[in-house]
Amino acid sequence: xxxxxxxxxxxxxxxxxxxxxxxxxxxxxxxxxxxxxxxxxxxxxxxxxxxxxxxxxxxxxxxxxxxxxxxxxxxxxxxxxxxxxxxxxxxxxxxxxxxxxxxxxxxxxxxxxxxxxxxxxxxxxxxxxxxxxxxxxxxxxxxxxxxxxxxxxxxxxxxxxxxxxxxxxxxxxxxxxxxxxxxxxxxxxxxxxxxxxxxxxxxxxxxxxxxxxxxxxxxxxxxxxxxxxxxxxxxxxxxxxxxxxxxxxxxxxxxxxxxxxxxxxxxxxxxxxxxxxxxxxxxxxxxxxxxxxxxxxxxxxxxxxxxxxxxxxxxxxxxxxxxxxxxxxxxxxxxxxxxxxxxxxxxxxxxxxxxxxxxxxxxxxxxxxxxxxxxxxxxxxxxxxxxxxxxxxxxxxxxxxxxxxxxxxxxxxxxxxxxxxxxxxxxxxxxxxxxxxxxxxxxxxxxxxxxxxxxxxxxxxxxxxxxxxxxxxxxxxxxxxxxxxxxxxxxxxxxxxxxxxxxxxxxxxxxxxxxxxxxxxxxxxxxxxxxxxxxxxxxxxxxxxxxxxxxxxxxxxxxxxxxxxxxxxxxxxxxxx
Amino acid sequence: xxxxxxxxxxxxxxxxxxxxxxxxxxxxxxxxxxxxxxxxxxxxxxxxxxxxxxxxxxxxxxxxxxxxxxxxxxxxxxxxxxxxxxxxxxxxxxxxxxxxxxxxxxxxxxxxxxxxxxxxxxxxxxxxxxxxxxxxxxxxxxxxxxxxxxxxxxxxxxxxxxxxxxxxxxxxxxxxxxxxxxxxxxxxxxxxxxxxxxxxxxxxxxxxxxxxxxxxxxxxxxxxx
Numbered sequence: 001x002x003x004x005x006x007x008x009x010x011x012x013x014x015x016x017x018x019x020x021x022x023x024x025x026x027x028x029x030x031x032x033x034x035x036x037x038x039x040x041x042x043x044x045x046x047x048x049x050x051x052x053x054x055x056x057x058x059x060x061x062x063x064x065x066x067x068x069x070x071x072x073x074x075x076x077x078x079x080x081x082x083x084x085x086x087x088x089x090x091x092x093x094x095x096x097x098x099x100x101x102x103x104x105x106x107x108x109x110x111x112x113x114x115x116x117x118x119x120x121x122x123x124x125x126x127x128x129x130x131x132x133x134x135x136x137x138x139x140x141x142x143x144x145x146x147x148x149x150x151x152x153x154x155x156x157x158x159x160x161x162x163x164x165x166x167x168x169x170x171x172x173x174x175x176x177x178x179x180x181x182x183x184x185x186x187x188x189x190x191x192x193x194x195x196x197x198x199x200x201x202x203x204x205x206x207x208x209x210x211x212x213x214x215x216x217x218x219x220x221x222x223x224x225x226x227x228x229x230x231x232x233x234x235x236x237x238x239x240x241x242x243x244x245x246x247x248x249x250x251x252x253x254x255x256x257x258x259x260x261x262x263x264x265x266x267x268x269x270x271x272x273x274x275x276x277x278x279x280x281x282x283x284x285x286x287x288x289x290x291x292x293x294x295x296x297x298x299x300x301x302x303x304x305x306x307x308x309x310x311x312x313x314x315x316x317x318x319x320x321x322x323x324x325x326x327x328x329x330x331x332x333x334x335x336x337x338x339x340x341x342x343x344x345x346x347x348x349x350x351x352x353x354x355x356x357x358x359x360x361x362x363x364x365x366x367x368x369x370x371x372x373x374x375x376x377x378x379x380x381x382x383x384x385x386x387x388x389x390x391x392x393x394x395x396x397x398x399x400x401x402x403x404x405x406x407x408x409x410x411x412x413x414x415x416x417x418x419x420x421x422x423x424x425x426x427x428x429x430x431x432x433x434x435x436x437x438x439x440x441x442x443x444x445x446x447x448x449x450x451x452x453x454x455x456x457x458x459x460x461x462x463x464x465x466x467x468x469x470x471x472x473x474x475x476x477x478x479x480x481x482x483x484x485x486x487x488x489x490x491x492x493x494x495x496x497x498x499x500x501x502x503x504x505x506x507x508x509x510x511x512x513x514x515x516x517x518x519x520x521x522x523x524x525x526x527x528x529x530x531x532x533x534x535x536x537x538x539x540x541x542x543x544x545x546x547x548x549x550x551x552x553x554x555x556x557x558x559x560x561x562x563x564x565x566x567x568x569x570x571x572x573x574x575x576x577x
Numbered sequence: 578x579x580x581x582x583x584x585x586x587x588x589x590x591x592x593x594x595x596x597x598x599x600x601x602x603x604x605x606x607x608x609x610x611x612x613x614x615x616x617x618x619x620x621x622x623x624x625x626x627x628x629x630x631x632x633x634x635x636x637x638x639x640x641x642x643x644x645x646x647x648x649x650x651x652x653x654x655x656x657x658x659x660x661x662x663x664x665x666x667x668x669x670x671x672x673x674x675x676x677x678x679x680x681x682x683x684x685x686x687x688x689x690x691x692x693x694x695x696x697x698x699x700x701x702x703x704x705x706x707x708x709x710x711x712x713x714x715x716x717x718x719x720x721x722x723x724x725x726x727x728x729x730x731x732x733x734x735x736x737x738x739x740x741x742x743x744x745x746x747x748x749x750x751x752x753x754x755x756x757x758x759x760x761x762x763x764x765x766x767x768x769x770x771x772x773x774x775x776x777x778x779x780x781x782x783x784x785x786x787x788x789x790x791x792x793x794x795x796x797x798x799x800x801x802x
Binding site: 238 | 602613614621726733735
């Protein structure tokens with residue numbers, strides 16, 4: 001078959017936008033879709049931020065506001081968790097970074113199926129709207145079952161949102177998975193089949209490896225959530241008993257019998273654990289690129305970084321039951337899952353060492369994106385180390401459902417990927433808009449966020465109290481010591497400050513769009529292909545007449561004997577110097 | 578760092594895989610985007626059906642009541658004799674036949690025999706529609722006998738739940754496949770793919786064979802067990 005002196009994508013006509021609607025709303029341009037994903041995810045993330053304030057207000061100052069009742073508290077816990085994990089982190093890292101970077105870094109014109117890509121965003125938007133329907137008056141509030149949605153409590157009366165809230169949640173998740181699948185198929189196919197000349201897999205920037213592997217995980221793990229959402233909806237609406245055992249609720253027998261709540265936990269975590277890496281792997285990839293660019297040094301151990309990503313992706317499918325130690329399981333199962341869990345620490349540690357060694361004796365430029373990248377490594381190490389405790393059955397059992405767990409996952413998969421998202425935005429904003437973000441505001445934003453999140457989550461490790469409690473007082477007495485109360489107050493106050501700092505960031509995004517310093521084509525002097533576009537911001541079709549040709553990997557920084565300390569990927573080998 | 582413009586040495590066996598994966602532009606040489614995408618989608622869909630079946634097997638072991646005997650439940654009375662799994666056998670035969678006609682359509686597509694390819698696609702769609710029709714008949718019969726998602730006259734309530742959920746989800750796939758076949762067949766006859774090698778017929782066929790294969794597993798795990 002005609003095997004491409006000229007890749008066939010140069011022959012494919014682009015869908016040219018003519019009206020405002022096709023240019024900015026129903027656009028098929030991957031860059032516009034990426035920005036749409038980004039804006040939606042940030043907006044919904046702000047909702048989740050406010051929800052966390054509600055929670056922290058109740059914990060820090062119990063009883064201060066009457067309107068924070070137990071229902072609202074549990075609804076906020078649930079919605080905060082689900083929004084952050086799915087609708088912000090997954091959607092931003094894959095929907096936004098994935099869409100923007102995959103075609104640009106690979107030297108492609110666009111995703112392979114731009115139309116499907118466009119639909120993907122609008123279905124995602126629909127899932128967000130369905131999720132928020134729970135807040136519409138008359139729907140009696142969103143679900144308060146906790147983001148894990150464990151049955152039987154998730155669908156029994158007494159749990160907030162048992163009427164409509166749980167249904168909107170399940171429907172929204174199913175719709176989100178449809179959206180993700182359409183986007184994900186595009187990313188994978190583009191990575192496999194639409195690279196430019198000279199772009200071998202082992203020359204792809206690590207961002208692409210992270211995004212690609214995370215998408216594979218998503219395509220194989222989301223089915224478990226999809227199926228369990230369908231089954232729980234049937235339990236709720238049609239009265240089936242997939243997850244529901246025979247049960248008495250408020251002394252009234254429910255019409256359920258013979259189902260398995262444990263089945264739901266297995267299905268949920270078969271999705272839920274890969275989900276951690278769906279969030280983490282793109283962050284790993286992006287942060288590798290940030291560190292390499294701003295340290296002016298090639299990434300240490302590129303091949304090992306790639307294989308670590310692949311290994312983590314594979315292992316993530318055989319560790320899920322470590323979320324379920326307290327649910328009761330055969331000791332050998334616990335042994336198996338603890339072992340696999342600890343094995344994951346090996347490739348992860350390889351990545352951390354390689355980031356550190358990339359920084360070692362490098363010509364580091366402490367730009368805002370670099371600060372976020374370094375902060376990621378620190379936060380990730382702290383969060384990862386507590387994972388070693390939680391991965392062991394015997395240590396995990398007493399720590400389950402305490403603030404130790406809250407601290408662990410917020411550091412490792414909450415704050416750490418968010419720091420990468422910030423770093424990535426500061427890094428690629430000049431390419432997206434043609435203007436730099438304001439550095440002064442950026443520095444304020446960075447230091448408040450980094451130190452603030454540390455001040456919030458680090459003390460939580462020592463706060464030996466159960467999580468998901470509305471209050472810790474029983475009548476006159478309390479289970480909190482005075483020092484715990486002080487910690488709770490200080491965490492809450494810090495959370496207000498960190499939250500407000502995010503509005504600085506949004507202010508920065510808006511103001512710099514018009515007033516930021518002109519960026520030029522390559523403000524960071526980076527090598528990867530997205531900085532080699534003929535125009536900044538790149539126009540529809542990205543590359544003009546002919547796609548770029550890649551002659552080297554993306555990490556030729558500070559090559560000895562060269563005039564400049566970077567050699568972009570499209571510079572021929574003979575022409576360097 | 579691997580040189581992109583590798584010397585075109587002949588490689589055989591496993592080395593060809595390594596060569597393809599270390600090459601530029603495309604990993605799967607000569608595979609159109611749509612075909613690659615369909616394969617990846619089917620991989621994801623495989624997980625959905627595997628999880629449905631795993632969940633079914635799990636609740637079958639956890640439920641406290643006895644599981645109804647499939648060969649008694651799914652029997653038709655012919656001439657006064659109950660024949661176990663008669664309808665299911667016909668449905669399975671029908672669906673596998675449709676895979677045969679689909680394969681013929683793909684063959685004629687690559688031979689650029691548009692007329693025959695389109696005809697066999699319509700024939701495949703017809704067999705698919707017949708399958709959905711028989712499934713509707715089966716559902717009606719069971720519902721009239723008192724099978725509901727939450728109860729049935731013979732034992733474990735999960736029997737009905739799993740039956741309606743799994744065959745329903747598969748039936749939706751078949752119905753979608755019928756619509757997909759008809760749309761693509763119409764587009765082919767209107768000349769939309771005349772500039773291609775008619776890979777689109779194979780892509781449609783991939784989906785169709787997948788739906789067929791899934792049925793084989795449902796048949797084995799639900800009706801024969």
